[in-house]
Amino acid sequence: MADSLKVGLVGAGGIAHPHVAAWQLLGAEVHVFSLDGQAEFAKRYGIAEASELDELIGDCDVIDVCVPTYAHDRVVMDAAAAKRHVVCEKPLSLTHNRAQAMIDACRTAGVQLYPGQVVRYFAQYAAARDAVAAGRIGEPAVLRLSRRGAAPASDWFADPARSGGVLVDQMIHDFDFARWIAGSVASVYAKVIVRGRLATAYVVLTHGSGALSHITGGWGPPSTVFATAFRVSGSRGELSYSSSARSALRWDAPALREGGGMLLPTDFAPPFVAELREFAAAFRGGPAPRVTAEDSLAALDIALAAVQSASSGQPVSPKDVS
Incomplete structure (x- = not known):
């Protein structure tokens, strides 16, 4: 629990709502x-207001950054200068260099910085990672991931200079998951079609292990039902999940005596609660969370490589972004 923590939430937009609800739980x-x-936000949740950012940072133990992406670095830098621990929504920033500077500032200040890569805390995704780590499907070979929802309503999301677009803002979740499952990424190839606020993207990741990740993402019209899915095929079996099917994680292992079946997650806590619970424990000196700022930077590098590939039509290495 986080009952001894005083959390300063910066921002009152859409993502701030699950954050404050989780902190209160x-x-x-x-x-x-x-x-x-x-x-309005403070009244809705019965929380105190700060009149200035500096006041909030000075009064709190942890700063939770939920402002638009283009404003992340200023808040994180101010929090680090005041020696406050930080939670920052993904993506950390819009460039590798700025995100690295944020990480370096927190390290120099002796404070912890954790990214909001919340998909690692969704029960089925976490169970898939556990199953792969336990060798249930052998060596991962091919991953197929998808994520689609209505285009965000706020204008800044439609401006790639402020949000990074669908590749950086939305698909970074699946880039992070693919890397978590199959390891580091050597090259990225991407195609993107954008029509106003609507966007569809297809990305192929070639992992250092030789595994391939095929990832689709999209921002659709307001009627679009949010849905995610994944299929992870390995040398001895396969894992699959679809939010549309409302089913548990499926494990198929025809080559093994077990034959497969349903895998039950070990933690049924809401994702934002599970995420912030781990961060709070780490702030108190507990175990390191399952995600680090460096993990989020690596996912950002993959996303930025995808942006460059979509522009050039050529594969791009995440090592070459800046």
């Missing part, structure tokens, strides 16, 4: 500062 005392919607 964990028992944290939450304060908020936002340039837009602060009073």
Whole structure:
């Protein structure tokens, strides 16, 4: 639990809602500062307001950054300068160099920085990782991941200079998951079609192990039902999940005596609660969370390589982005 933590939430937009709800379930005392919607947000959740960002940072133990992506670095840098631990929504920033500077600033200040790569905390995704680590499907060979939802309503998402577009803002979740499952990525090839706010993208990752990840993402019209799915095929079996099917994680292992079946997650906590619970424990000196700022930077590099590939029509190495 986080009952001894005083959390300063920066931002009152869409992603701030699951964050504050999770912190409150964990028992944290939450304060908020936002340039837009602060009073209504504070009233809705019964939390205190700060009149300035500096006031919030000075009064709290942990700063939770939920502002638009283009404003992340300033808040993280200010929090690090004040020696406050930080939670920052994904993506950390819009460039490798800025994200690295944020990580370096927190390390130099002696504070912890954790990224909001919440898909690692969704029960089926976490169970898939556990199954792969336990060798249930052998060596991962081919991953097929998909994610689609309605295009975000806020104008800044439609501006790649402020959000990074669908590759950086949305698909970074699956880039991170693919790397978590199949290891480091050597090259990225991407195709993207954008029509106003709508976008569809297809990305192929070639992992250092030789595994391939085929990833599709998209922002659709307002009627689009949010859905995710994955299929991980290995040398001895396969894992699959679809949010549309409302089923558990499926394990198929025809080459093994076990034959397969349903794999039950070990943690049924809501994803944001599971995520922030791990971060809170780490802030108190507990075990390191399952995700690090360096993991999020690696996922950002994959996303930036995808942006470059979509522009050039050529594969790009994540090592070549800046």
